[in-house]
Amino acid sequence: MKEGKVQDFVITAVSKPSKGEAGKTGDWRSQTPVIDQDKCSQKESCLLCWLYCPDGVITREFPLEIDLEYCKGCGICAQECPRKAILMVDGRDPSCQ
Amino acid sequence: MSDVRIITANSAAALAAKLCRVQVVSAYPITPQTPVTEELAELVESGELKAEYLTVESEHSAMASVVAASQVGARVFTASSANGLLYMHEMLHWAAGSRTPVVMACVNRGVGAPWTILNDQQDSISQRDTGWIQLYCKNSQEVIDSIIQAYKIAEQVNIPVMVCYDGFILSHTTTPVEIPSQQLVDSYLPPRPPVIGISEYTHMNVNPLILSDPRPDVDGKMAPGYMDIRYRLQQDLLSCLDVIKLADRDFHELFGRTCGGVCWGYKMTDAAHAIVSFGSLASECTLAADLLRQRGLRVGVLGVRSYRPFPKDDLVKALEAVETVTIFEKDVSYGYEGALAMDLKSALYESANHPRFSSYVAGLGGRDVLPETLADEAYRAITGEVKHAWINIKN
Amino acid sequence: MSLTYEIIWHGRGGQGAVTAAKIFTEAAYLQGFKGVSAKPTYFSERRGAPVSVHARISVDPIRTFSNVSTADLAVVLDDNLLQMVNVTSSLKAGGLLVINSSRTPDQLGLNGSFSVAVSDAFRSSEQAGLIVEGNVLISTSILGPIVAASDLVDIENVKKAIEHKFRGKALERNLMALELAFRETRISNHSILAKTASA
C-alpha cells in the first residue's frame, strides 16, 4: 500500500471532505443567535455553547463568534447559556435585531 | 516438476486460494461448499497460509466482511453455494458496485424450496445481474486454474469474480489435478496493486449517497452521478472480455494449460451442429458429440466459460457456420426458458447466420445426466423435433 | 468411452468406501491411467446409511461425471448390503463382483454372468490391528481382493497410494491389512457357467 500507482477511483463513488456539503446551511435558519458579549462569562470554564452546538459552528476563543454562514439556528446555545448571553432573534440576519 | 494430486474440486479451490496468498478469508459453511472452508481453516491454523480467517455467522456477513477487507487493500476469498449465495445477494451487488476485486468460489447447487443439496446452476444464474464476472469450470483442473486467473482479472478491472463449479459432481469427485508451484503462481500473480486507501488519503467517504446527475467536487470539477458510475461498471465489464482472454493466454504461456479464455470449442472446426453448454455439463456434452459423430452427424461442442460478461461476438463467430444449435443447461428463468438459451438467442439475432435453435433444461437438483441421453436429445433437436424441453422428466 | 473401466463401490456411511475408492483411484493413476475419478453419491453423510461411489479408470482423461449405470466392477464393503442393494443389477455381463465377507463365494448364493471375489477384509484389518475406537477400518483391506481378482492395478501402486495417505504405525497396519486380504482372496468364476447355461 506504500508504493505504486494510485488507482483511478472514478469507477466508484468516493467523497472528499469540504465544508458546506449541503450548501450554506445558514439559510435554514428562521431565528438567529446573537451573543451579548457583555453578558458572556468570557471564561474557559463555561463554553457550554461550544460544547453543545451539534454543528460545531461556535468558536472557542473569546469573544465567541458564531459562523452564521452555517448556523442552522437550532437555539440550543441560547437555551443552554447559563448567563442568558445568547438571544435568538427572528430572521436569518442578526441585523434584524 | 509437475505435482499431480488426486483431489476434489473443493480441495483444488482451497489450494488455489492458498497459492494466491489470500490475506483475508471469510466464509460460512454450506453443503457442498463446506470442505473449502474446512481446508482453508486448516491451512490458516497450521500456518501454511498467512491470512486472517473470519468464521462468520452468515453468508451475508461473509460477503460484507470480505468486501470491507478488500476496500482497505487486502486480497480476499470466500465461497458459497445455493441458499447461502442467495443470502449474499445484497452484498454481491455491493461488492460489484464497490468495485472490489473479491474472488469467490460458487459451488453450484440447486435452490430450495423444496430442499436439495445436489447440483444445478440455479444459484449462480440467479446472481448473474449483480455485476460480477462469472466463470464456469468444466473440470477440477479449471477450478484451480480459474481461481488463480480470477485474481489476475479482478485486480486489473476491479470487478469481483465468481468461479462456479458443480456441487458434488466436481466438488466431491476426486480426479487428477495438476498443482502449480508457488513460484510459478507468484510470477503470474503479483501482490495486489495498492488501492486508494488509508495511506494515500486520510479522509474519504466510500460509497456515499449519490445524486442522479453530476455534481461539482471540492475543486469545482464535475463528478459523475449514479447512472454514470453504473455505466462505467457496464463498460468495464464488457471490455474485460479481453482481460479474461489475456489472463488465460498469459496463464497458458506460463503453465502450459488453457481454460479456453471466454469460451472453448470441441470438434467445432467442421461442425454443422453445435451443442452449447457450460460447467461440467459441457464436458458431458463432448461425449454426446462423440456419440453423434458415430451416428454420422458433424457435431461439436461450444462451452461458455465466461457467462458474465457474455462473450457475444466470440460465440456468434464460433456458430457462424452451423445449421443447428442445441443448448443444455442446468437452470431456468422460471416463466420462460434457460438463461443461456435466452442470451445466446439474443446474441444470434444480430448474426448473419440464424441456425435452428433448441434448448433443454437438464439435471436440476442433481438428476443424473448421461452422455447417451444428451446424444439422444441432441439428435432429436438436430432432426427438428424439439424447440424447448426439459429432459429426464418423470411425471 | 470404450477404454473406460467403470466401478461402483457399495458401503455404509463411515465404513470407508469413499476413502477406499480414493486410494484405488490414486493407485490407478500411478498405474498410468490418465483418467481417474471417484464420485461419492451419498445424499448426506450419515453413519450407517448405504452409500455408493461411482468411479472410472481410463487411459484418457475423464470427461463424464455422470453416474455409472452398469459397472465392470462392483465392490461391496459389507455382505449385509447384498440384501439391501441390488448390486448385481448394475454389473455388466462378464463383470467382477468383489465382496468383503467371511463366507465363500458359493455360500453367498449369487448367480449371473460375473465373477465373484471374496475376502474377509474385516478379519484382515482386525489382524493388522486397524481398530480405532472399536471400529475396524477396512478401507485398505478391501483393496486386497480387487487387486487379486483383476489385473487393473498392481499391488505396488496400491501400496504407494496408501503411503501417500498414512504414516508411521498406521501405514504399517494398513499395508499389512492389504496384504492379508489380498492373500485370503477366493475367486469363483461364474461367467463361463452362466454363458453355458444361457446357451
Add this chain to the structure above:
Amino acid sequence: MATSAAKLLPKEEFILPGTRSCAACGLMLTYRHALKALNPGKTIVAVPASCMTVLHGVYPITPVKVICINNPFGATGAAASGIAAGLKALGHDDYTVLAFAGDGGTYDIGIQALSGALERGANFLYICYDNEGYMNTGTQRSSASPAGAITSTTPILAKLQHKKNMIGIIEAHRIPYIATASPAFPLDLFDKVRTAKSVHGSRYMEVHAPCPPGWGFPNKDLIKMGKLAIDSGIHVLYEIKDGVFKLTSRSLNLAEKGRKKSIAEYVKGQTRFRKINQDQIDYLQHFVDERWSEFVQRHHRTD
C-alpha cells in the same frame, strides 16, 4: 458536570459545517465528540444506511474528516470486522475501527452481524446511537422505541412493548467494554470513547440520542431532553469494564443523592407520547423504576 473540562476536549472539529443533518441533531452532537475522542486520522468508520449516511454527505463531498466506509443496512458488524481483519492482515495495527449505527441497524436488522462479530471478539468499537426509531425513513417503530410512543407504524395505539434490552444481549457476549452515554453529557461521552479506544477487542457503546423531529420537541430543547432522560432514569449512564458495572456522571449523582424525576415529566414535552394515558405512564414508570433499582444495586454490588 465539570464544565471547566470543556477546554480539555480537542479544539479541532472533524465535522465541517454545512452538513445535511437536521438542526439540533442528537446524533451529530454525539458523533462530533466521539470523533474528538478518537484520532480521526487513524480511524476507519463503518456506517450502515441511516441518518449517518445523510450526515456523511452526498457524493462527491463529505463534511466529515475521517475515512468512512458505507455499508448495507444489516452489514455494519460484519463490515467492521472485515475492516479490522484487512488492517491486521496488512500490518496496520495503529488504526481504530469504529462502527457507528442507529438503533434500527443495531437492535433489529444488524443484530445478527453484530452478535457474530462480538462473539468472534472482532477488534472494533461499535457505537449505537439510539434515537428510538427509524428516523431516517420517517419515524417508524423499532425494537428500541419505548412503550407509549406514537410512531408512523404505531400510529394509533402507540407502541405496546417495552424497549428491547439490547445491552443485556451485548453483555451476554462477555466483551471487555460496554458503556452508555448521552450527548447531553459530552464529557462523560468523550471519556468513555477514549477508554473504549484504549481497549483491545470488541467494545460496545450505546448513546441515547434525542431526535427533535422524531420525538416531537423543540430544537432548542435537545440538551434538556437528553438530561431529562437521564434524570428520569429512562436512560442510565454507566460502564461495564471487564464485567465490573459502574454508574457514571449524572446517573451516579442521582443514585447517591438525587431523586429521579417522573416519567410523566419526561413524556410531557414530547409529542410522540401525545396519546399516552395514565395506565401507560404507570406501565413505563414501573419498567423504569425496576430497571433503575437493578442498576443501583448492581453498582453497589461491585462498589
